[in-house]
Structure formats: C-alpha cells, structure tokens
Amino acid sequence: MPIVTIEITREGTEPGQHSITREQKAKLIEGASKLMLDVLNKPLGSTFVIIEEVDLDNWGWGGLPVAEYRKRLKSGF
Amino acid sequence: MPIVTIEITREGTEPGQHSITREQKAKLIEGASKLMLDVLNKPLGSTFVIIEEVDLDNWGWGGLPVAEYRKRLKSGF
Amino acid sequence: MPIVTIEITREGTEPGQHSITREQKAKLIEGASKLMLDVLNKPLGSTFVIIEEVDLDNWGWGGLPVAEYRKRLKSGF
Amino acid sequence: MPIVTIEITREGTEPGQHSITREQKAKLIEGASKLMLDVLNKPLGSTFVIIEEVDLDNWGWGGLPVAEYRKRLKSGF
Amino acid sequence: MPIVTIEITREGTEPGQHSITREQKAKLIEGASKLMLDVLNKPLGSTFVIIEEVDLDNWGWGGLPVAEYRKRLKSGF
Amino acid sequence: MPIVTIEITREGTEPGQHSITREQKAKLIEGASKLMLDVLNKPLGSTFVIIEEVDLDNWGWGGLPVAEYRKRLKSGF
Numbered sequence: 001m002p003i004v005t006i007e008i009t010r011e012g013t014e015p016g017q018h019s020i021t022r023e024q025k026a027k028l029i030e031g032a033s034k035l036m037l038d039v040l041n042k043p044l045g046s047t048f049v050i051i052e053e054v055d056l057d058n059w060g061w062g063g064l065p066v067a068e069y070r071k072r073l074k075s076g077f
Numbered sequence: 078m079p080i081v082t083i084e085i086t087r088e089g090t091e092p093g094q095h096s097i098t099r100e101q102k103a104k105l106i107e108g109a110s111k112l113m114l115d116v117l118n119k120p121l122g123s124t125f126v127i128i129e130e131v132d133l134d135n136w137g138w139g140g141l142p143v144a145e146y147r148k149r150l151k152s153g154f
Numbered sequence: 155m156p157i158v159t160i161e162i163t164r165e166g167t168e169p170g171q172h173s174i175t176r177e178q179k180a181k182l183i184e185g186a187s188k189l190m191l192d193v194l195n196k197p198l199g200s201t202f203v204i205i206e207e208v209d210l211d212n213w214g215w216g217g218l219p220v221a222e223y224r225k226r227l228k229s230g231f
Numbered sequence: 232m233p234i235v236t237i238e239i240t241r242e243g244t245e246p247g248q249h250s251i252t253r254e255q256k257a258k259l260i261e262g263a264s265k266l267m268l269d270v271l272n273k274p275l276g277s278t279f280v281i282i283e284e285v286d287l288d289n290w291g292w293g294g295l296p297v298a299e300y301r302k303r304l305k306s307g308f
Numbered sequence: 309m310p311i312v313t314i315e316i317t318r319e320g321t322e323p324g325q326h327s328i329t330r331e332q333k334a335k336l337i338e339g340a341s342k343l344m345l346d347v348l349n350k351p352l353g354s355t356f357v358i359i360e361e362v363d364l365d366n367w368g369w370g371g372l373p374v375a376e377y378r379k380r381l382k383s384g385f
Numbered sequence: 386m387p388i389v390t391i392e393i394t395r396e397g398t399e400p401g402q403h404s405i406t407r408e409q410k411a412k413l414i415e416g417a418s419k420l421m422l423d424v425l426n427k428p429l430g431s432t433f434v435i436i437e438e439v440d441l442d443n444w445g446w447g448g449l450p451v452a453e454y455r456k457r458l459k460s461g462f
Contacts, residue, residue, distance in 0.1 A: 001202065001369060003157060003315040004340075007281065013348055020348060022134050022142070027347045029137030032312075035339040037140075039332055040321055048155060048202065049137030050084065057253050060260030060280030061309055063268075065253075078215060078433065080388060081186075084157040090194055097194060099288050099296075104193045106291030109158075112185040114294075116178055117167055125386065125433065126291030127238065138155055161435065176365050176373075183368030191371075203368030204315065211407050214414030214434030217422075219407075232356065232446060234311060235417075238388040244425055251425060258424045263389075266416040270409055271398055279309060279356065292386060330442050330450070337445030345448075357445030358392065 001046045004032040009066060010053040025051055078123045081109040086143060087130040102128055155200045158186040163220060164207040179205055232277045235263040240297060241284040256282055309354045312340040317374060318361040333359055386431045389417040394451060395438040410436055 006028055010019050029049045036042040062069040083105055087096050097105075106126045113119040139146040160182055164173050174182075183203045190196040216223040237259055241250050251259075260280045267273040293300040314336055318327050337357045344350040370377040391413055395404050405413075414434045421427040447454040 001317060001367065001374065003202065003204075005313040005315075006344075007311040007313075008344075008348065008350075009309060024347055025134050026142050026145075028343065029142060030140050031343040031347065032340065033137060033140035035336065035343065036314075036316075039335045039339065040316065040328060042316075044140040045138070047138070047140070048157065050131055050157075051135040051137075052131075053135070054281055054283075057256050058282040058284070059309065060257075060264060060282075061276070061278070063261050063264035063275040063278070065257050065260060066309065068257075078163060078213065078220065080161040080433065080435075082159040082161075083190075084159075085190075085194065085196075086155060101193055102288050103296050103299075105189065106296060107294050108189040108193065109186065110291060110294035112182065112189065113160075113162075116181045116185065117162065117174060119162075121294040122292070124292070124294070125388065127285055127388075128289040128291075129285075130289070136155065143155065179365050180368075180373050180376075183373060184371050187368060187371035198371040199369070201369070201371070204362055205366040205368075206362075207366070208435055208437075211410050212436040212438070214418060214436075215430070215432070217415050217418035217429040217432070219411050219414060222411075232394060232444065232451065234356065234358075234392040236390040236392075237421075238390075239421075239425065239427075240386060255424055259420065262420040262424065263417065266413065266420065267391075267393075270412045270416065271393065271405060273393075279311065281311075290386065297386065333442050334450050334453075337450060338448050341445060341448035352448040353446070355446070355448070358439055359443040359445075360439075361443070 002036045002040070002042050003048045003050065004036065005050045005052060006032065007052045007054060009059050010055050019053055079113045079117070079119050080125045080127065081113065082127045082129060083109065084129045084131060086136050087132050096130055156190045156194070156196050157202045157204065158190065159204045159206060160186065161206045161208060163213050164209050173207055233267045233271070233273050234279045234281065235267065236281045236283060237263065238283045238285060240290050241286050250284055310344045310348070310350050311356045311358065312344065313358045313360060314340065315360045315362060317367050318363050327361055387421045387425070387427050388433045388435065389421065390435045390437060391417065392437045392439060394444050395440050404438055 032049045033044050033047045036047045056067050059066045109126045110121050110124045113124045133144050134142055136143045186203045187198050187201045190201045210221050211219055213220045263280045264275050264278045267278045287298050290297045340357045341352050341355045344355045364375050365373055367374045417434045418429050418432045421432045441452050444451045
C-alpha cells in the first residue's frame with residue numbers, strides 16, 4: 001500500500017514542451033510502482049503514484065525562483 | 078487544529094462532469110470537519126480541510142495511469 | 155482512489171492520554187472512508203486514510219508553539 | 232536540505248487580483264529560505280520551497296468552504 | 309529538482325522485522341533518484357527522496373485499520 | 386489560512402544534539418508565521434506551521450542516504 005508522490009516543476013524535457021508528456025508520466029508511474037514491488041514486494045495493485053506538477057514561479061531553490069537560480073548557476077555567480 | 082487533506086482524481090461522479098461539483102466539495106468539507114468534532118472534539122473553527130484534485134494522467138495505480146488500469150480491471154485481465 | 159491524510163497534534167482527548175486511542179483512530183479511518191463512499195461513491199477498498207500525529211512542539215499556531223498559543227487564548231491576551 | 236511547503240488559497244492580496252504576484256512568491260521563497268539559514272544554518276542552495284495555491288472552493292474552514300466561512304465570521308454569526 | 313515522497317507502513321518484509329532495513333531504504337532512494345534521471349534527465353544531486361513510515365494503526369484501507377483489513381481479505385469476507 | 390510545512394532531517398545544529406531544540410522550533414514557527422503576515426497580510430491566528438523531522442536514513446540526496454552523500458561531497462568524489 002505505498003503511496004509515492006513525485007513533485008516536479010511544470011516544464012518539459014524537450015524545447016517547446018510546457019510539461020512532461022503522457023508517456024513520461026506513464027514511465028514514472030510504472031517505474032515507481034515496480035520499485036515498490038522489487039524492493040518491498042508490494043503488489044502493483046496496492047500502490048498509488050501521484051505526480052504533482054508545480055509552476056516554475058512556485059518552486060524556490062537557493063532563495064530564488066528556480067528559473068532565476070538556474071540563470072545564476074549558469075553564470076557561475 | 079486538524080488538517081484534513083483529501084486527494085482525489087479530477088473527474089466527476091456523473092457522465093459529462095470533468096470534476097466534482099461545488100456542492101460535493103462543500104459536503105466533503107462539512108463531513109471531514111464534523112468527523113474531527115465527533116471523534117476528537119476538535120472545534121470546527123480550528124480545522125482546515127484541503128481538497129487536492131489530481132489529473133487522471135497524474136494518478137497511477139497498478140503500475141499504470143489510472144484510466145488504463147480501470148480498463149484492464151474491467152476486462153478482467 | 156482517494157487518499158485522506160489527517161494531521162493532528164500528538165495528544166489525547168482525555169486527561170493522562172499522550173495520544174488518541176486505537177479505537178479513535180479506527181473511527182477516523184471508518185468515518186473518512188465512508189465520507190468518500192457517501193459523497194463521491196468511491197469504494198472503501200480503493201480509499202487510503204493516513205493519520206499523521208505531530209508533536210505539540212512541532213505544531214505552530216498564532217506564531218507560537220500550539221501549547222503556548224492555547225495558554226494565551228485562555229488568558230484572553 | 233529543508234523542504235518548505237507553503238499552502239495558500241488562490242487569491243490576491245489586492246482587489247481584482249486572482250492570485251498572489253510573482254514578486255510576492257519570490258519574497259515567500261526568499262524569506263522561507265533565509266529562515267532556514269538563520270535558524271538552522273542550512274545553506275540556501277540545499278533548500279527547496281514549494282508554493283501550493285488551492286482554489287477557494289477546495290479549502291474548508293469551520294466546516295464550510297472558506298469564502299462562506301469568512302462571510303459568517305464578518306456577520307458575527 | 310524532483311522531490312519523491314514514499315509513504316509506507318512501518319513494518320518489515322521479513323518475519324520479526326518491525327520496519328524495513330537501512331539497505332532497503334538505500335535501494336528505494338537509489339531507485340527513485342535513478343528513475344528521475346532516466347525518465348526526466350534530472351541530476352541525482354538535485355533530487356530529494358523522503359521515506360515516511362506510518363504505524364499500522366495509522367493507515368486505513370477498506371474503511372478499517374490495515375491490519376484488520378488484511379485479515380478480512382485473507383478470510384475472503 | 387496558510388499552512389507552512391517544514392521538512393528537515395532529524396539532527397541537531399550543534400555537536401551531540403540529535404534534533405533541533407524547542408527554541409529553534411519556536412523560532413521557525415514564529416519566522417514562518419511572520420513571513421505570511423508580512424508578505425501576504427495573513428493574520429498569525431489563521432496560520433498553521435508544521436515541522437516534520439525525518440530520520441537521516443529516510444532522507445535521500447544524490448541517489449544516496451544523505452549521510453553517505455555528505456561524506457562523498459566532503460571527499461570531493
């Protein structure tokens with residue numbers, strides 16, 4: 001009966017994408033569920049996986065909105 | 078001061094509905110708050126209830142996106 | 155497939171109790187699950203209920219640890 | 232490596248606003264991250280801040296949807 | 309910067325164990341982090357994994373505390 | 386009515402401490418509550434702060450249990 005909650009920023013992994021694709025979501029669900037089965041022997045049918053997508057402005061890292069923090073990391077500040 | 082968080086899939090309970098109605102949300106809030114009052118004597122005024130609606134593609138069950146898993150359950154796979 | 159998470163302070167409802175009883179937990183589980191069934195027609199077998207107990211020092215209200223805030227509320231500050 | 236999750240209702244602080252502004256979000260991120268640094272000496276670069284905005288209908292208080300509860304508080308019921 | 313939260317019941321996978329082992333926890337952390345890397349190309353160094361262990365009395369399923377529900381499932385009620 | 390949840394590893398900030406002190410918890414509660422007041426004008430009396438302490442073995446970073454990851458960071462792997 002595990003519950004796996006995956007929080008990610010709402011952005012794609014390819015240029016022009018605004019969020020991850022249905023296929024990627026399905027892979028995350030499959031992978032997280034299989035991990036519970038493989039490591040803890042929890043049946044797939046009793047595992048929930050929840051994907052929470054968070055707008056970039058709503059995710060902070062390094063004291064800054066993440067988009068701003070990434071810019072600074074790139075500029076080696 | 079309980080906090081009750083209710084995570085549900087973003088879908089209606091009637092054909093053609095894309096999510097639960099305002100009335101249903103109000104019933105969930107009332108019911109969850111009264112449960113805290115009845116069982117733990119927590120005043121309504123110090124109980125928060127949060128309803129989180131999750132897109133169907135973002136909820137996994139049985140290692141699959143839930144819509145797909147429901148199809149398989151129905152087909153008795 | 156709802157998930158209902160109930161966060162409460164780790165304290166009893168009767169003098170001398172340090173946390174709620176097993177019976178109270180069972181009533182919270184039953185009540186929350188039935189609420190999902192009654193309002194949203196979600197089968198009991200696909201509803202998870204999680205009770206999270208939080209130490210009093212770890213719960214803040216009114217800018218204070220809750221035990222301190224309650225004292226002030228009582229003293230009508 | 233703290234994670235600070237801030238749940239708020241999706242509403243603005245000024246008339247006509249439907250949610251808080253980007254600047255306010257940046258201030259919440261900065262303030263929460265600095266708090267971890269000041270009190271627990273946790274570096275900004277290892278602190279995540281997540282802002283979750285909840286629709287008014289999805290937030291319950293006093294056994295009612297929050298907008299309804301506020302009306303009653305104002306009317307001194 | 310994903311955050312993966314894994315909620316499981318506090319029990320072992322072998323007789324006599326009261327919770328999962330450190331090795332199992334490390335495998336869950338490794339597996340969940342690699343999943344983010346493989347599917348979403350998220351670097352390991354920016355992924356947090358949190359394992360939350362919940363007492364059996366605090367986890368409800370089928371309207372019952374989970375230990376009780378398992379008994380009924382076994383007895384084919 | 387914000388809810389601020391602070392997840393931290395269960396460790397002290399001084400040698401020999403196994404978790405943060407009551408005073409530090411009170412500072413986190415005060416600081417998080419004042420942040421909501423200052424930035425969003427949310428009254429202290431309608432803000433909850435929850436501090437969740439997570440065992441070191443239960444917190445993963447860089448694909449490893451955090452204590453192990455810190456060792457590697459120090460050794461400049």
